[in-house]
Amino acid sequence: MKKRSLAALTAILVVVPLVAAAPGQRARAAESGPGDTARPAESTLVGGVDLDTVTIPELQARMDRGSLSSLRLTRAYLRRIKAVDPRINAVLRTSPTALRQAAASDLRHRLGKSRGPLDGIPVLLKDNVNTHDMPTTAGSLALAGKAPDSDADLVGRLRAAGAVILGKTNLSEWANFRAAKPTSGWSAVGGQTNNPYVLDRNPCGSSSGSAAALAASLAQVAIGTETDGSIVCPAGMNGVVGLKPSLGVVSQSGVVPISAEQDTAGPMARNVIDAALTLSVLGGRDTVRPDGAPSLTDASLTDSAGRPDGLRGKRIGLWRLPSLGAEVDALMTRTAERLTEAGAEVVEVSMPYQERLAELEFPALLSEFHRDIDAYLPTREGPQDLAELIEFNRTHPREQTCFAGQELFEQALAAPPTTDPEYRAMRAELTDLSRRSIxxxxxxxxxxxxxxxxxxxxxxTDCARGDNDVIPSSTPAAVAGYPSLSVPAGLVGELPVGLLLMAGDRQDAELLSLGAAVEHRLDAWRAPRYLSSTPSGTSR
Structure with missing residues (x-):
């Protein structure tokens, strides 16, 4: 069977009925009722489209017709950042060249030389992704000086595709790999990011700013990074879509590391099709499909993405995780019922080897972080290795205002090197068990x-307590290097919960297709209302 790249997959996705049935066409009736006045008064409408719900294909169609320009779209997002972001503190900085980039895209559109689906689309980057024209800090004052000398590889791909690099988002400092009791969404550079649905609630991390910015419609798409849960948890908690690609699909060159064995950047968006289109740029045309892997036909993709029977015959295993609470479990039951009504077969499963994975993952990451951060720091001004970074934090009081400790740094400094036979055996067992578990x-x-x-x-959010985030669902795919995708499943009270889907190695295309069908069936997205708080019954 002829193989398909992700670019071919997304080209098909654009033309199927998913576009007409995507979030851009969803009713907002569910938003009516008490408390609506808590939503910001700033309009999400620009050029006849609603930024909350519009998809990239819809934007491109308007830009091709000349009824919308990238310049107007970029200005609208910059206005929203100025007006809305003070409530959520998700965006660290905007690019001084954003409008110039948008104007260049408009010229390409007028000349019929568009570079593809991301040309003229505003994108936010998590601030651990190198940009030569803006600081890249990982949230730390230690990297807050001179910008990197060059862009990360993935940024080069975005620029080549014509995307407008809009700015950088806040994150959990050092991607949540510093303190034993971190507070997700906090960094010394950016302060605390808030959840747009309920402002005193946490956005999860470490891609906190990317997810919160998308929920607040401050960009069309954003880039997050994940070692274990850092894309899919904030996506779920902020009611957006997040894809952790298969390991190696997206280059990690120029991204502040934790572990080369697990780190990956990935797309975050308000709908699956925008995430798929972004991955087609980040991963290139030929990196998603392995040799010999089965590919999708046009018909099967169309069925999955847009037609009413798109889920018919699909078999989905439900791993319930009752430890996340009765309300979440009840939501999973309702979700399974909705998918079953659409023709899917849902069977309950348990995941083997999880206790052993939990025992091994953290010690392995400590060794890998020491190796990888010592390789990255000499490319930047500031501390040149982990020992100097630890000393920097000890002498800068602002670094101790929420992440009070740096226990993980200290443990990594003392961890065995990655040449140690005990470490090698540990990582080999992790890889084997995580892949077998799926x-x-x-x-x-x-x-x-x-x-x-x-x-x-x-x-x-509570700096004194830290996070309450023992969330095991991301671990199997994260450790295995397999893809996982979070799509909105619904609300518990005012707070979003995502449905995490995971599949086998390099099945990113299949997972996106299934995710589009699930998104279409659940239709669970609702705009945030920026409430100051919510009753304590839904807290954890």
Whole structure:
């Protein structure tokens, strides 16, 4: 069978009925009722489109017709950042060249030389992704000086595709790999990012700013990064879509590291099609499909993405995770019912080897972080290795205002090197067990994907306590290097919960297609209302 790249997949996705049935056409009736006055008065309308719900294909169609320009779209997002971001503190800085980039895109559109689906589309980058023209800090004052000498590889791909690099987003400092009790969404550079749905609640992390900015419609898409949960948890907790690609699909060159064995950047968006189109740029035309892997036909993709029977015959394993609470479990039951009504077969599964994965993952990451951060720091001004970074934090009081400790840094400094036989055995076992945990369950039940809750309802942000985020659903795919995708499943009270879908190695295309069908069926997205608080019954 002829192989398909992700670029071919997304080209088909653009033309199927998913576009007409995407979030851009969803009714907002569910937003009416008490408390609506808590929503910002700033309009999301620009050029006849609603920024909350418009998709990239819809934007490109308008730009091709000349009824919308990238310049007007970029200005609208910059206005929203100025007006709305003070409530959520998601955007660290905007690019001084954003409007110039947009104007160049408009010229290409007028000349019929558009570079593809991302040409003229405003994109925010998590601030651990190198940009030569803006600081890249990982949230730390230690990197807050001179900008990197060059862009990360993925930024080069975005620029080549004509995307407008709009700015940088806040994150959990050092991607949540510094303190034993971190507070997600906090960094010394950016302060605390808030959840747009309920402002005293946490956005999860570490791609906190990217997810919160998307929920507040401050950009069309954003880039996050994940080692374990850092894309899919904030996506779920902020009611947006987040894809953690298969390891190696997106280059990590120029991204502040934790572990080369697990790190990956990935797209975050308000709908699956925008995430797919962004991945087609980030991953290139030929990196998603492995040699010999089965590919999708036009007809099967169309069925999955847009037609009413798109889920018919799909087999999905439900990993419930009752530890996330009765309300989340009830939402999973309702989700399974909705998918079953659409023709999917949902079977309950358990995931083997999880206790052993939990025992091994953290010690392995400590060794890998020491190796990888020592390789990255000499490319920047400031501390040149982990020991100097630890000393920097000890002598800068602002670094201790929320992430009071740096226990993970200290443990990594003392961890065995990655040449140590004990470490090598640990990583080999991790890779084996994590892959088997997914492969064996999918094979035993003949599954197309495994589903689980992506997150609990957002906890109250509290620096003294730290996070309440023992969320095991992301670990199997994260450690295995397999793809996982969070799509909105619904609300618990006022707080979003995502449905996490995971599949086998390099099944990114299949997972996106299934995710589009699930998104279409659940239709669970609702705009945030920026409430100051919510009753304590939904806190954790």
């Amino acid at each position: 492969d064996e369950v999918m094979a035993a039940h003949g599954l197309d994907a495994i589903a689980s809750p992506a997150n609990p309802p957002a906890w109250t």
